[in-house]
Amino acid sequence: MPAIKVTDLKKVFKSKRKEAGMLGSLRSLTHPEYKTIEAVCGLSFEMEAGELLGFIGPNGAGKSTTIKILTGILFPTGGDASVLGYTPWRDRHKLAYQIGTVFGQRPQLWYHLPAIDTFTLFGKIYELDELVLKRRIGFLAETFEIGDLLEIPVRKLSLGQRMRCETAASLLHSPKLLLLDEPSIGLDVVAKQRIRDAIREMSKLENVGVLLTSHDAGDLEALCRRVIIINHGQIVYHDKVSNLKRKYLTSKLVEVRYAAEVNQDFQIYGMETLKVGRYGVKLRFDTKNTSVDLVMSRLSEKGSLVDITISDPPLEEVIARIYEEAA
Amino acid sequence: MLKRELTFLFALWRANLQGAMEFRVSFLLQIFGMVANNLLYFAFWPVFFSHFDDIHGWTLNDMLIVMAIVSFSWGIMTFLFGNFNFISEVIANGRLDYYLSLPRPVLTHLLASRSNVSGLGDIAFGVVAYLLSGQFQPEQILRLLFGVCISGTILLFFMTLVHSLTFWVGNATELGNLGVNALLTFSLYPITIFDNTARFFLIIFVPALLVGSVPAQFVKAFSWQGLVQLSLGALVLTALAITVFTRGLRRYESGSAIQVEV
Numbered sequence: 001m002p003a004i005k006v007t008d009l010k011k012v013f014k015s016k017r018k019e020a021g022m023l024g025s026l027r028s029l030t031h032p033e034y035k036t037i038e039a040v041c042g043l044s045f046e047m048e049a050g051e052l053l054g055f056i057g058p059n060g061a062g063k064s065t066t067i068k069i070l071t072g073i074l075f076p077t078g079g080d081a082s083v084l085g086y087t088p089w090r091d092r093h094k095l096a097y098q099i100g101t102v103f104g105q106r107p108q109l110w111y112h113l114p115a116i117d118t119f120t121l122f123g124k125i126y127e128l129d130e131l132v133l134k135r136r137i138g139f140l141a142e143t144f145e146i147g148d149l150l151e152i153p154v155r156k157l158s159l160g161q162r163m164r165c166e167t168a169a170s171l172l173h174s175p176k177l178l179l180l181d182e183p184s185i186g187l188d189v190v191a192k193q194r195i196r197d198a199i200r201e202m203s204k205l206e207n208v209g210v211l212l213t214s215h216d217a218g219d220l221e222a223l224c225r226r227v228i229i230i231n232h233g234q235i236v237y238h239d240k241v242s243n244l245k246r247k248y249l250t251s252k253l254v255e256v257r258y259a260a261e262v263n264q265d266f267q268i269y270g271m272e273t274l275k276v277g278r279y280g281v282k283l284r285f286d287t288k289n290t291s292v293d294l295v296m297s298r299l300s301e302k303g304s305l306v307d308i309t310i311s312d313p314p315l316e317e318v319i320a321r322i323y324e325e326a327a
Numbered sequence: 328m329l330k331r332e333l334t335f336l337f338a339l340w341r342a343n344l345q346g347a348m349e350f351r352v353s354f355l356l357q358i359f360g361m362v363a364n365n366l367l368y369f370a371f372w373p374v375f376f377s378h379f380d381d382i383h384g385w386t387l388n389d390m391l392i393v394m395a396i397v398s399f400s401w402g403i404m405t406f407l408f409g410n411f412n413f414i415s416e417v418i419a420n421g422r423l424d425y426y427l428s429l430p431r432p433v434l435t436h437l438l439a440s441r442s443n444v445s446g447l448g449d450i451a452f453g454v455v456a457y458l459l460s461g462q463f464q465p466e467q468i469l470r471l472l473f474g475v476c477i478s479g480t481i482l483l484f485f486m487t488l489v490h491s492l493t494f495w496v497g498n499a500t501e502l503g504n505l506g507v508n509a510l511l512t513f514s515l516y517p518i519t520i521f522d523n524t525a526r527f528f529l530i531i532f533v534p535a536l537l538v539g540s541v542p543a544q545f546v547k548a549f550s551w552q553g554l555v556q557l558s559l560g561a562l563v564l565t566a567l568a569i570t571v572f573t574r575g576l577r578r579y580e581s582g583s584a585i586q587v588e589v
Contacts, residue, residue, distance in 0.1 A: 013580060068581055073427040075577050096430035106424055112346045124338035125429050127331065153349065 001085065003177055003209045004047040004070065009079035011040040011065050011233075039065040041233040042079065049176070050207040052200075054224035054241065056214050058316050062233035063213035064103075067181045070211070071101050084176060097126065100170035100208075104182035107162065108169060109154045115165040116150040119172060126173035133172070140168040143205075144198045160191025167195060171202060177209045178202075184219055196222040217249060217312040229319060237322050248318045253311050254283045254295060259304040268298050279306075284313075335431055336439055340407060343442035354444055361448025369394055369456070383519035388460055390517070392543040395457035396471070397514050400479035400538065402449025409441035411483050412507060414490030415500040421581040434487070434572050467546055474542030477557040478514075481537050484561075484568035485510060491568065494575030506533070514539030534560055 015037050018028040040062045047053045057063050068074040070083050072092030081088060086095040102108075109118045116137070123133035141147040144164045154162060163183060170178065180199070184192045200223055203210050212223060220227055220241055227244050229237035237244065254271075257280040266276050268283065270290045275282040285295055292310065299305065347354050369390075376387040404411060417423055417437060426433045426440075457471065489506040493499040513535030521529060521536075529536045537560040545553035 065581075068424065071428050073424050074579065074581055092427065093430050096428060101428045103424060103428075106422070108425055108428075110342060110346060112349045113342065117342055117345055121338050121342045124335050125431055 001049075002046040003049040003051070003084055004045075004211065005082045006046070006066075006070070007044050007080045009040055009043040009066065009069065009081055010038070010077045011062075011069060011074065012077045013037045013039055039233050040069070040076070043230070043233070043235060045228055045235065045238065047209065047211060050203070050209050051226065052203055052210045052212070052224045054212050054214065054220040054227040055230065056217065056220055056227060057230040058215055058319065061230045063215075063230060064181050065233075066230075067101075067179050067211070067213055071099065071179055072096070097173065098175055099177045099179060100173070100175035101179045102163075102167050102170045102181065102183050104163070104180075104185040107154075107166060109162065109165055111155050112153055114151045114153055115146070115157075115169070118154075119150070119169060122169055122172050128173060136172055136174070140171060143201055144168045145194065158191075160187050160194065163187060163191065163195055164198065167199065171208070174206065175208065177211070180210065180212045182214055183212070184214060184216055192216075192218065193222075199223060217318065221245065221249070221312075229322070231319050236319060248321055249312055250288055251284050251286050251313055252292070253313060254285065254299070255309045255311075256281050256283070256299050256305060257307040258302070259306050262303065266302070268302070271295065271298070332432070332435065336435070339436070339439045340442060343409075343440070347442060347444045357443070357445040358448040358451070361445040362452050365394075365398060365449065365452040382517050385517035385519045389543060389547070391456050391460035392462060392546055393515060393517075393539045395453045395460060396474050396478050396542050396546070397511070397539050398449045398453035398456060399475045400482055401511070402446040402453060403475070404446070404479045404483050405443040405449065406446030407442065408438035408483055409443040409446065410438050411486045411490070412503060413441065414487060415493040415498055415503050418490075418493040418575075418579065419498040419500070423576075423579055424581055427576075427579075433576065434569065438483070438487070462546060466549070470546045470549065474546050474557070477561045478538045478542050480561040481534050481564055482510065484564045485534055488564065488568040488571055491572040491575050494578045509533045510535050510538060516540075518544070530556070530560070534564065537561075
């Protein structure tokens with residue numbers, strides 16, 4: 001039985017339209033106009049138990065709405081979904097014992113209390129035996145490297161530290177499935193890596209299925225075997241991550257900053273120059289033909305490096321290429 | 328099942344209290360500030376009754392019982408279920424996600440997730456007001472406890488009902504403020520100043536009399552009418568508020584607002 005089975009899922013929101021300015025506000029008061037927004041339009045997919053599935057798309061694609069329907073937070077407008085054998089919006093209570101959720105923009109840890117106090121409260125919420133809870137906290141503290149953070153009020157933690165505690169909190173009751181909605185949002189590269197490592201470790205150790213939404217292709221590469229890309233509430237790509245990488249994530253962007261001013265006709269063999277500033281340059285290179293090592297050595301030959309960032313192309317670009325190919 | 332929910336509620340209240348005690352000065356200021364606030368409010372009545380004997384039979388002693396009941400019930404509810412005045416805000420800002428993703432009854436969890444420590448000041452003031460009223464017969468004390476429970480239940484579920492309209496009207500925060508002001512203001516007036524039409528309105532639409540005067544009369548002297556009015560009022564309002572909130576959940580739209588604290 002699949003862990004998640006979604007069939008023709010739909011969610012429509014009604015939204016008020018208003019023209020700009022005071023006159024628009026008055027008109028909207030007397031003659032309100034509404035438009036319907038199709039956040040999710042007939043999604044169908046399956047996810048196996050213990051699988052790590054990436055669910056990515058640009059902002060407003062319908063990722064969070066789908067996750068919220070799958071956790072029972074939102075009622076769908078149409079279609080069907082089964083999560084671990086439960087219909088989320090009907091069996092929300094029972095399902096909540098089996099799944100863990102992390103919403104990157106919605107903390108669940110109590111802001112003014114140390115994380116350990118929220119963990120204790122969650123122990124009561126999930127009705128965990130005190131000894132079991134204590135052992136579990138010890139295990140998660142080790143996996144997520146949060147042992148020395150547990151007694152510090154959450155408001156005093158960095159975003160990366162807090163997100164590690166948030167993710168650990170969602171695993172306290174040993175869920176079979178973890179639904180992560182933008183867990184790496186706002187994190188720096190190191191913090192992202194630590195979260196990804198801990199999630200991968202937990203999935204391996206306890207066979208926890210992970211459905212991850214993100215608009216960062218890096219999350220996907222690091223964690224998932226299969227990917228679904230959605231845009232405007234519809235699936236635009238559904239395949240293995242290895243195939244996506246081979247077909248679409250073939251280039252990387254490099255932003256580099258030098259100690260001295262750079263030449264305005266800055267060029268490096270095998271790289272496309274996108275933008276040249278006074279001290280910085282933005283370039284693109286094809287990962288099939290050029291290795292990161294080679295890029296680094298060629299860039300450092302040009303002068304003394306102050307800062308360098310290597311990233312994936314934005315998802316919007318990948319989606320545009322998928323559409324182009326389909327057309 | 329009841330034991331399970333009570334264990335959860337006690338854990339939640341303990342966390343609320345721990346959160347409040349993180350800021351020691353603010354914690355104490357809120358309690359003593361509320362006692363001072365209630366004293367200033369009540370100071371009007373001894374002055375008033377030093378010039379007039381009663382208002383259509385309503386005396387200073389009756390006012391003391393009303394103050395005791397309203398302060399007790401308001402204090403207990405704001406301390407134990409302090410989110411009742413913030414339900415609209417939570418719904419409108421999409422913060423119900425947190426409660427909906429955990430395996431506990433949503434409304435109970437939501438209501439009990441905030442403790443206003445100023446409620447402890449109200450409770451302390453209620454004790455003083457009741458001691459001054461001199462109603463110490465055991466049956467009067469039992470009726471006081473019953474009256475406080477009913478008054479608190481009506482207060483809690485009237486506000487839950489008003490705020491739950493957010494699911495339909497978008498944001499009922501101001502409506503909630505209006506509701507709580509009307510409820511508290513009219514609950515602290517003597518019942519004898521209202522004619523039958525006003526009494527009907529203040530029992531059915533804004534049940535202020537069921538929060539203050541009717542339980543106060545019931546404490547002073549038992550009556551079947553008072554018992555039925557109070558019990559029926561609390562039952563109907565509880566059922567109505569829970570139904571409206573539960574139906575409203577189907578219309579919940581969440582949101583994408585970034586939240587920085589719980």
